[in-house]
Amino acid sequence: MMDFIKSLRHPLHCEHCEGISEVEIPRHHPSYEITQRCNLDCIFCYSRVAKVEPGYYGDLRPKAITISQFGEPLVAGESEVIRIAKTLREIFGNVRLDLQTNGVLLTEKICREFDIVMISLDAGSREGYLRITKRDFFDRVVENIRMSSGITYTVVRTVFLPGVNDAELKGIAEIAGCAEELFLQPVSLYRENRELLERIDVERAESIGEFLKTAEMLSELAEVRIPGCFIFNLKRALKTFTLEEVMLFHRNAFAEKPRIEREWRFRV
Structure with missing residues (x-):
């Protein structure tokens, strides 16, 4: 396990984020929010319990911008x-643009506009995808992951x-x-999301050791980043x-209702 931890590299998406530095109260890099609408109904989605105004959030000298969180x-x-x-x-010049998407409506033209395309996939089968998203788009998303991987830096999230x-x-x-990264993330739990809380194993979701062992296991099959x-x-x-002590640590997976801490600036 220690060899795996020493070999860990952060996702390219995390470059320029204050969370990988000694900043006391780190901020994520800026985002541009387009809409809160979605064509899926994922059981864990934090957008269900938050409201966000469309537009640009963050400082005016960005190195990277995410569309969208x-x-x-x-x-759209x-x-x-x-x-x-x-x-x-046009506004910011040579800025890295990251797209965060479920991949259902992804096209070649869209892929060519972004430096990183992050495609959410939380199931490895059609049946599992249906259970989690309540929609039947698994095959299309898998095909779009392959398509995107041939065009730009692609991350399966x-x-x-x-x-x-x-x-x-x-x-x-x-x-x-086929992608550059498999970005494995621990879940954040919200008390408003009763459907997920009824199904998830909270003890394991909060276990640092469980998360690391899972990441190490998957690293045999893909380029895993956390x-x-x-x-x-x-x-x-x-x-x-x-290491033995850290593997026994638990994090608090429960979070406050999500909101963007960065300042809203403008809408284009």
Whole structure:
């Protein structure tokens, strides 16, 4: 396990985020929110319990911008997403643009506008995908992961949901083999999301050891990355505690209702 931890690299998406540095109160890099609408109904989605105004959030000298952190941006349409991406480049110049999407409506034209395309996939089978998203788009998303991987830097973004998608993870990793990264993230739990709380194994969701063992196992099948802030705090803990002690640690998976801390600036 220690060799795996030493080899861990943070996702490219985490570059320029203060969470991988010694900043006392780190901020994520800026985002542009297009819509909170979505064509899926995922059981863990935090957009269900938050409201966000469309527009640009963050400082005015960004190195990277994410489209977007709430909702599915591509439901706004290909031309609108491309227009916003091009406008942001006109405003900010040589800025890295990251797209966060469920991949259902992804096109080649959209992929060519972004430096990183992050595609959410939390199941490795059609049946598992239906259970988690309540929609039948699994085959289309898998095909779009392959398509995107041939065009731009592509990340398969997976939320670790113990008790819900354990049996799906190896399948996801096999699909992600064509992508640059499999970005495995621990789940955040919200008390308003009763459907997920009824199904998830909270004990395992909060276990640092469980998360690390899962990441190590999947690394045999794909280029696994975990959040940069997680790696930063993990390595800091290992300066004080033994690996055996850290593997017994638990995090508090319950979070406050999500909101954007960065300042809203404008809408294009």
